[in-house]
Every structure is written in structure tokens, then in C-alpha cells.
Amino acid sequence: MDMTTSAVWFAIAHVFMFALIFKVARGGITAHPPPRSRPPPPPVVTGTCIVGLLRTLVTKGFREMIQDQYTKLGSVFTISVFGLKTTFLIGPEVSAHFYQGLESDISHGKILEFTVPMLGKEVGYGVDIATRTEQNRFYVDALKPAKLRCHVGSMLQEVEKYFVKWGHQGTADLKQELEQLLMLISARCLLGKEVREQMFDEVFSTFHELTDNSLRLISLLFPYAPLPTTQRRDKARARLSKMFTEVVRSRKSSNRFEEDVLQNLIDSKYKDGRPTTDAEVIGLIIAILFAGKHTSSTTSTWTGARLLNHPQHLESVIKEQQQIVRKYGDNIDYNTLLEMSILHCCIKEALQMHPPAPTFLRKVHTNFTVQTREGSEYEIPRGHTIASPLVISNNIPYIYKDPDVYDPERYGRGREEDKVGGKFCYTAFSGGRHACPGEAYAYMQVKVIWSHLIRNFELKLVSPFPETDWLKVAPEPKGKVMVSYERRPLPI
Numbered sequence: 001m002d003m004t005t006s007a008v009w010f011a012i013a014h015v016f017m018f019a020l021i022f023k024v025a026r027g028g029i030t031a032h033p034p035p036r037s038r039p040p041p042p043p044v045v046t047g048t049c050i051v052g053l054l055r056t057l058v059t060k061g062f063r064e065m066i067q068d069q070y071t072k073l074g075s076v077f078t079i080s081v082f083g084l085k086t087t088f089l090i091g092p093e094v095s096a097h098f099y100q101g102l103e104s105d106i107s108h109g110k111i112l113e114f115t116v117p118m119l120g121k122e123v124g125y126g127v128d129i130a131t132r133t134e135q136n137r138f139y140v141d142a143l144k145p146a147k148l149r150c151h152v153g154s155m156l157q158e159v160e161k162y163f164v165k166w167g168h169q170g171t172a173d174l175k176q177e178l179e180q181l182l183m184l185i186s187a188r189c190l191l192g193k194e195v196r197e198q199m200f201d202e203v204f205s206t207f208h209e210l211t212d213n214s215l216r217l218i219s220l221l222f223p224y225a226p227l228p229t230t231q232r233r234d235k236a237r238a239r240l241s242k243m244f245t246e247v248v249r250s251r252k253s254s255n256r257f258e259e260d261v262l263q264n265l266i267d268s269k270y271k272d273g274r275p276t277t278d279a280e281v282i283g284l285i286i287a288i289l290f291a292g293k294h295t296s297s298t299t300s301t302w303t304g305a306r307l308l309n310h311p312q313h314l315e316s317v318i319k320e321q322q323q324i325v326r327k328y329g330d331n332i333d334y335n336t337l338l339e340m341s342i343l344h345c346c347i348k349e350a351l352q353m354h355p356p357a358p359t360f361l362r363k364v365h366t367n368f369t370v371q372t373r374e375g376s377e378y379e380i381p382r383g384h385t386i387a388s389p390l391v392i393s394n395n396i397p398y399i400y401k402d403p404d405v406y407d408p409e410r411y412g413r414g415r416e417e418d419k420v421g422g423k424f425c426y427t428a429f430s431g432g433r434h435a436c437p438g439e440a441y442a443y444m445q446v447k448v449i450w451s452h453l454i455r456n457f458e459l460k461l462v463s464p465f466p467e468t469d470w471l472k473v474a475p476e477p478k479g480k481v482m483v484s485y486e487r488r489p490l491p492i
């Protein structure tokens with residue numbers, strides 16, 4: 001859950017502040033004496049070093065704070081604040097267990113507890129591991145490429161209809177426009193035509209109320225505290241549940257089948273043959289909406305901002321669209337989307353530079369050992385929280401050449417920088433056990449939007465290239481992203 005992990009980091013940054021008050025006077029970097037014949041624990045940043053750490057956090061931000069420690073201590077180190085030990089694992093060499101470890105050895109722990117009142121106790125972290133694993137299979141099945149083909153036409157219709165209102169020329173806030181558009185696409189392809197046609201405004205304003213009140217710092221730390229935010233969250237959840245229950249029951253009672261993701265969840269069955277209940281379907285669809293909405297809209301905006309800021313890459317994308325139009329005409333379908341490999345790399349690189357989930361967190365239940373690229377071994381003790389900070393691992397210079405340069409060609413044939421360092425070099429969609437099941441769907445919708453825009457408009461970025469708003473629970477482009485547009489057919 002992308003928004004989730006960044007939310008938790010935001011929370012941790014604040015916990016650091018509180019911890020400082022109590023812990024400021026102690027310590028330094030300590031290397032714990034290794035128990036005989038077992039690898040030592042990682043170097044620990046604690047006590048007075050935390051003061052410096054916090055200074056960097058406040059003045060330069062989270063990324064610089066972790067980057068400093070990475071430079072000083074290497075790819076594995078622990079930050080210990082207020083008894084909370086977080087071990088950072090940076091780079092593919094030390095990340096395999098993080099992504100692939102058994103749920104009994106390494107899991108999200110209580111980190112995602114706050115999602116229970118939001119999604120319901122029938123799904124996700126409200127149920128046992130076995131049930132959760134089966135529910136993950138429902139996501140994977142509902143979003144697998146074979147099931148996605150049927151959504152391209154609906155996505156395209158939404159996109160075409162949306163941009164009619166732009167008229168011939170003008171200026172617009174790309175960020176706001178794409179957020180709106182992606183809600184319409186989600187309504188249609190994920191939730192179905194009842195929501196899209198009859199209750200769009202109500203569903204999305206209630207969904208906004210639900211997420212807004214669930215992601216406040218106080219709700220993350222104390223999800224059940226008797227507070228106004230808790231009440232607003234629970235009221236929104238109940239309202240959303242009522243609306244979705246009506247849709248699910250009406251489909252079931254009229255034996256109506258649709259081709260949307262909601263239908264797939266209604267039709268899903270556990271291994272023992274038990275069908276999903278209405279409450280489970282509702283929890284699962286809210287989870288999908290939550291996981292896919294913000295991630296996709298920020299990615300579409302960053303892709304646009306990067307392309308419009310790099311004319312040479314925009315030119316390559318335009319040429320690719322021209323070639324595809326010459327080959328297949330104006331039509332866009334699933335196969336033509338697969339041929340948009342340059343656009344694909346441009347989206348991939350935007351994600352690499354602006355991951356919507358900048359850090360993943362897990363809890364260690366069983367000690368495990370990692371070996372760094374340099375050959376040092378460390379044992380990570382049970383009880384530690386472990387973090388995989390994408391904001392650093394995406395910028396490792398021995399893997400990514402000039403990582404701060406927007407260079408979509410790095411993924412092309414002959415370079416494939418995302419593969420050279422092994423399996424966990426590119427983790428914008430996480431990997432292993434918790435890999436995002438919506439990756440193919442996400443690329444599909446961003447490609448439908450950007451191929452349409454490029455084929456129909458000449459666009460220019462008229463506001464400065466956006467900074468990242470790290471203060472948002474899920475980082476996004478800061479402020480408006482203004483573009484000017486002029487409608488013109490793509491010269492072929």
C-alpha cells in the first residue's frame with residue numbers, strides 16, 4: 001500500500017521529534033559486540049547522533065538524512081530512537097529477504113493496523129495470514145493482463161470525453177485535471193457503471209472523507225482513539241459501505257454481470273469453494289481504490305511534467321505515436337498500448353525519480369543475515385523494523401548512471417540498468433510477496449491518457465518544474481502544474 005508506507009514515514013518523522021526530547025543526551029554510533037560465530041548487528045545511529053540526524057531531517061529532508069547515513073555507514077545501518085530500532089537496507093544485494101521473506105519471518109506487523117477501520121475487519125490486516133494471502137490472489141486475478149484487455153475501450157472513452165471540454169486552446173492545471181480524470185476511469189473500470197453513471201460524486205466525496213480522516217497523523221498512530229476524525233472516518237466508511245452494498249446486491253439479485261473489477265471480486269472464490277461475502281467485496285474494492293488512485297494520478301502528472309521539461313524525450317514519444325498511427329490508424333487497443341515501449345520507459349523513469357511510495361517498512365519476526373556488496377555480513381535481530389528506502393536505492397550510482405538525470409533510455413536494450421543489479425533494482429511497484437498487483441493496469445491507464453494527449457494536443461509546461469511536496473502523506477508534485485495546450489492532429 002503505497003500511500004500507507006509514506007504515511008508511516010511521515011509519522012515516524014514526528015515520532016523522532018518526540019523521541020529527541022527524551023533521548024537527546026546519550027550515545028554516538030555504537031557497534032555492538034558480536035556474539036561469537038554469528039555476524040554482528042548493523043552499526044547503530046543513536047543518542048547525540050540523532051540530534052544531527054534530526055537537524056538534517058528538518059533542514060534538508062528525509063532523503064538527505066538517509067543519504068548521509070548511507071554514505072557514512074554503508075548499505076545496512078540501524079537508527080535507534082526512543083527504543084524504536086529501524087534498520088535500513090539499501091540496494092538489491094541486501095534486499096532479497098525484505099521482499100521475499102516468509103510472512104511468518106517478516107511482515108507489515110502492526111504498521112498497517114490503521115487500515116482496518118478504513119477497509120473493514122473482513123479483509124487485509126483484519127484477517128489471518130492465510131485469508132489475506134487468498135485475498136491477494138483475488139487482486140492478482142482481477143488485475144491480470146488477460147482481464148485488462150476489456151478496459152482499454154472504456155478508459156479511452158473516458159479520456160476522449162474528458163478532454164472535449166478543453167476546447168481548442170487554453171491553460172490547465174495538469175495535476176488537478178489528471179486526478180479528476182483518473183477518478184472517472186476508476187469509477188468506470190474498477191467500480192462499474194452503476195457508480196460511474198448514478199453515484200460518482202457521492203462515492204468520491206465520501207471516499208475522500210474516508211481517506212482524509214484515516215491518514216491524519218493521529219489516526220495513523222491511534223486508529224481507535226475517540227476523536228472527531230475517527231467519527232468522521234467511521235461515518236464515511238459506513239456510508240460508502242451502504243452505497244457499495246446496494247450495487248453488489250442489485251447485481252446479484254438481477255443476475256447481472258459486468259466486466260469491471262468489482263465483478264471479479266464478487267465472483268472470486270476461496271480455495272475451499274466459499275464465495276466472497278458482500279462485506280469482503282466492499283473491503284477489497286475500497287483497498288484497490290485506495291491503492292490505485294493517488295499513485296496513478298501523481299505518476300501521470302510526473303510523467304507529463306518530465307516529458308514537457310525534456311523536449312528530446314517528448315520528441316521520441318511523439319515519433320513512436322506517429323509510427324503506431326501509421327501502422328494501425330487512430331485506433332488504440334490493448335496490443336497498440338503494448339507497442340508503446342518508449343512511452344512505457346518514460347513512465348517507468350518518472351516513477352523511478354518520483355516513487356509514490358518512497359519507503360517500504362516491515363517488521364522482523366525471525367533474525368536474518370544480509371551480506372553487503374563489499375562482503376560484510378550483519379544479522380538483523382527480531383523486533384527491528386526494517387526499511388527499504390526507494391528514494392536512496394533508486395539513486396545508487398553503480399546501478400543507475402547519473403540517477404538524477406531523467407533518462408528513460410536507461411531501460412532500453414543494451415543498457416537495462418534496472419536489471420543489471422539483480423531482481424530488486426527497480427521497486428517502484430515493490431516486489432516479491434507484496435508486489436503491486438495493479439502494475440499492468442496502472443501503466444495501461446497512464447499510457448491511454450498520454451497517448452491521447454500527445455496525439456491531440458501540443459502542450460507546454462508554463463509553470464516551473466514542480467518540486468516534491470514531502471509534507472503530503474503520499475508525496476506529490478507541489479502546487480499547480482500548469483500547462484498550455486493547443487489542439488492539433490498529430491502530423492503523420
Ligand code: HEM
Pocket residue numbers: 001002005136139143287288289291292293295296299351356357360361427428429430431433434435436437438439441442
Ligand atoms: C503508478 C501506480 C502504482 C504504484 C507506483 C503502486 C505501487 C504499489 C506498491 C509499492 C505496493 C506495495 C507496498 C508494500 O510493499 O508495502 C502496492 C500494493 C498494492 N497495489 Fe499498487 N501501485 C500503483 C497502482 C495500483 C493500481 C492502479 C492498483 C489497482 C487497480 C493497485 C493495487 C494495489 C493493491 C491491491 C496492493 C496491495 C497488495 C498487497 O497487499 O499485497 N496499485 N502498490
